[in-house]
Amino acid sequence: MNEGMCQLKIGFIGAGNMAFGIAQGILTSGKVPPTNIIVSAPSMNNLPRFQERGVSVTRSNEEVVENSRVVFLAVKPHLIPKVLNEIYQYVTQEHIIVSMAAGVTLATLEELLPVDTCLIRIMPNLPCILMEGALLLACGSRAGQDVESLLKDLLSPCGLVETGPEHWIDAHTGLSGSGVAFVYVFAEALADGAVKMGMPSTLARRIAAQTILGAGVLLRDTGKLPAELKAEVCTPGGTTIHGLHALEKGGFRAAAMGAVEAATERARELGKK
Template sequence: MSSAEKSPDQPQVDVPSDTMVGFIGAGKMAHAMAKGFILSGAVKASNIIASCPHPNESSVKDLGVSVIPDNKEVVRRSSVVVIAVKPNIVPIILKELSSIITQKNMLISIAAGIPLKTIENYLPSGSRVLRVAVNTAASVQAGVTVVAKGTATLDTDSRLVVNLMKSVGICEEGPEKYLDAVGAVSGCGVAYAFMAIEAMADGGVKMGLSRDLAIRFAAQALMGAGKMVLETGKHPGQLKDEVCSPGGTTIAAVHKLEKAGFRGALIDAVEAATLRSHELAKQ
C-alpha cells in the first residue's frame, strides 16, 4: 500500500473546483462523506447532489446539498458518482444506471463485500470503477479510506479519489483483497470504539463521575491514544507498557481486561466482520 496520510501540516489537497459529486443513496455514509467534503473545502455543497426516494426525509439536504428522487439525473449531472446504498441494492442500481453510464462518469462503490468484477459486469465495457472502504469518521475529517482500482480505471482517476478522500482523513491506495479486512478494522472499528467509550463511561459513573464528564473523558482518552500511536510511531504495546507503572492502577486494570479476554474479543470481532463481508460477496 502506498501511504497517502493526511498530516496537520499537509496543504489542502488538490481537487478540481468543477468536480461534481453525486451520491446514489442519501443515508448515513453519504451524509458523512458529503459533510467531510464540504467542511474540508474539497467540494462545495452546490457541487454535490444525492438521490433518495424520499428527499425530504434525508439529512443530507441539511448540508445544503441538492437531494432528488431520480438516480439517473444524479449520474447525468455528476463526474464522480458514489454508489452509497446497501450491498443487496447495488445490483438493482447498476442495472438501472448501466444504460446511461458514459466515459465522463467515474463510479465509486462504498458497498461492503461487492467485488469490482461484479460491479464491472453490470456496466458497459471500459467503465471507470473504483471500490472504496471508508468509515463514518469522514464526517469529522478523521476518516480512514482505502481505494482499489478497477480494470479500466485511469491513474488520474485514482489520484483524484485519493486526493478527495485525503480531505476527510487518511487515505491509501491498495489492492482490492485488503478491503474486507480494512472495513472490519476501521469501518466497523468506530462501533467498537463507541462501545468502549460507553463502557468506560459506565465505569466512571459507577465510581461517582457524572455521565457527561465520564463520556467526555472516555472519548478524549481514546482520541488521545490514537493520536499518540499515529504521531509517535511507537508500537501500541510499547505505549501501553509506558502507562503501566509497577504495582500501579493501570496494570491492575490491564490484568482485569486480559482475564476478560479483551484483546481476543476484538480479534474475533475483526474476523467476524471480515467473514461477513465475504458472505455478502457470495450472496
C-alpha cells in the first residue's frame, strides 16, 4: 500500500451509485483502508453496502468534512447550495473538495465555499462500479499539479482518468456519463433485432453484451480509429455493409450525435440553474 495514500482520509457526501463506484475502486485497489473512508446520506437506504466494505457511515455531512481531507460531493446538482451551506464553516485550506455534480461550475462552487478552497470537478460514469469507468477531471485555481496527481492516482483504479479544461466537462457528461445509457439502448435494440430473426431473447441479450464489450476493448486497446475497425469488418457486398446502410437510412449516426449534444446542453442548463 502506498505510504502516503494509506494515511489519506476520504469522505463522501452522498451515497448513490457514483459515490459507491468510486469508493469501490479505491477500496479494491487497496490504496486506502476502509477505516479511512466515511460516507454520509440523509437516510440509511444506500449506506449498508458501504458498511459491508468496512466504511464508516453517518447522517451528518459536517462529520464527513471534519474527518476527511478529500471530500467528494456526490449529491444532485440542486442540493449543492444546501450542502455547502451546511459544511461551510468546517471547510479549511487543508481540504480538497471534489464535486461530481453535473453542470455546477467551479465558479459557482467558489462562491459557495470559503476563499481559497481547493476545488476539483470530476465527472465519472456508472462503469466505475466495475473499475471500468471513464472520468474527466478539471482543476480549480488552487488545485496545483500535486493535487491533480493525487486525485489521478486515487481515482485510477476506477478506470480511465483524463484531465482537461472545465468546459470539456459538460461534453464529457453527454459523451460518457449519459452515453452509458445510450449504449444500453443500442444493446437492447441489437438483441431485439436478433429476437425478431428468431433467436431466444436471453441468448440474444448475452451475445449483444459480449459484442459491445469486445468491440469496446478492441477500440480501446488497438489504438485504431473507429472507421478503421469498421472497415476491417466490412467486406464488399457482405452482411455488415448492408446492415450499416440500414443504420444510415435510419439516421443512426445523426441520432447518436444529437443525443450527446442534448445531454451536453442539459448539463449546461443545470449549471445555469
